[in-house]
Amino acid sequence: AQKVTQAQTEISVVEKEDVTLDCVYETRDTTYYLFWYKQPPSGELVFLIRRNSFDEQNEISGRYSWNFQKSTSSFNFTITASQVVDSAVYFCALSEDLGKLIFGTGTRLQVFP
Amino acid sequence: NAGVTQTPKFQVLKTGQSMTLQCAQDMNHEYMSWYRQDPGMGLRLIHYSVGAGITDQGEVPNGYNVSRSTTEDFPLRLLSAAPSQTSVYFCASSRQGATGELFFGEGSRLTVL
Numbered sequence: 001a002q003k004v005t006q007a008q009t010e011i012s013v014v015e016k017e018d019v020t021l022d023c024v025y026e027t028r029d030t031t032y033y034l035f036w037y038k039q040p041p042s043g044e045l046v047f048l049i050r051r052n053s054f055d056e057q058n059e060i061s062g063r064y065s066w067n068f069q070k071s072t073s074s075f076n077f078t079i080t081a082s083q084v085v086d087s088a089v090y091f092c093a094l095s096e097d098l099g100k101l102i103f104g105t106g107t108r109l110q111v112f113p
Numbered sequence: 114n115a116g117v118t119q120t121p122k123f124q125v126l127k128t129g130q131s132m133t134l135q136c137a138q139d140m141n142h143e144y145m146s147w148y149r150q151d152p153g154m155g156l157r158l159i160h161y162s163v164g165a166g167i168t169d170q171g172e173v174p175n176g177y178n179v180s181r182s183t184t185e186d187f188p189l190r191l192l193s194a195a196p197s198q199t200s201v202y203f204c205a206s207s208r209q210g211a212t213g214e215l216f217f218g219e220g221s222r223l224t225v226l
Contacts, residue, residue, distance in 0.1 A: 006155075009153075033211075033212045035214075035215075037215075043201075043219070043220055044217065044219055044220070045156075045203065045205075045215075045217040047214045047215065047216075050213070050214055052212075091155060091156065095210075095211040095212050097210075097211065097212070098144065098163055098209075098210030098211055098212060099161055099163060099169060099210065099211055100158055100161065100171060100172075100211050101146070101158065101211040101215065102158065102172070103148075103155045103156040103157070104155055105153060105154060105155035106155050
């Protein structure tokens with residue numbers, strides 16, 4: 001069965017610090033997709049990244065980077081030089097098929113000035 | 114571009130009342146889904162649809178009904194509201210099913226007294 005674990009409930013950092021949000025997943029399929037979504041205080045859900053199980057290359061987008069490791073079933077998200085605007089709840093999610101996307105419980109990141 | 118539109122944004126019900134949360138998308142996406150978000154629980158899938166006339170259950174379907182008569186609309190019905198259904202509800206759509214980027218509505222906050 002699918003499962004996504006985000007063990008960090010809440011993280012607080014000071015601006016300009018680097019922060020890594022952990023995501024561990026469980027799946028029996030060899031083909032699956034992993035996602036990160038951001039939910040800022042305003043409440044909307046914003047897509048950040050999608051990665052399929054056959055692409056283990058790390059990805060960098062500006063201050064954001066993602067480290068996908070199949071060997072440890074992890075898809076961690078790092079924010080470099082965090083900013084106050086990064087304060088949000090971040091969700092990791094997993095899909096094995098066209099029907100169900102399962103989310104983790106989220107990590108609340110607070111970045112203080 | 115409207116994207117995914119949910120109505121109403123806020124609703125207060127009494128136990129036992131029924132209501133329908135409306136969801137419409139104008140992106141011609143085949144896939145639509147409903148999630149509920151509760152503190153500490155993340156987003157949990159209620160029902161989903163991979164196309165008009167096709168619906169299926171997610172993780173927490175009890176107490177909710179859906180139908181998909183058109184590609185654009187995917188209403189969520191609460192037949193007899195219970196306090197446990199107090200939550201924030203999100204509708205989402207995708208071009209590639211649950212393996213693609215989800216576009217979310219702004220959410221509907223429901224309180225059941």
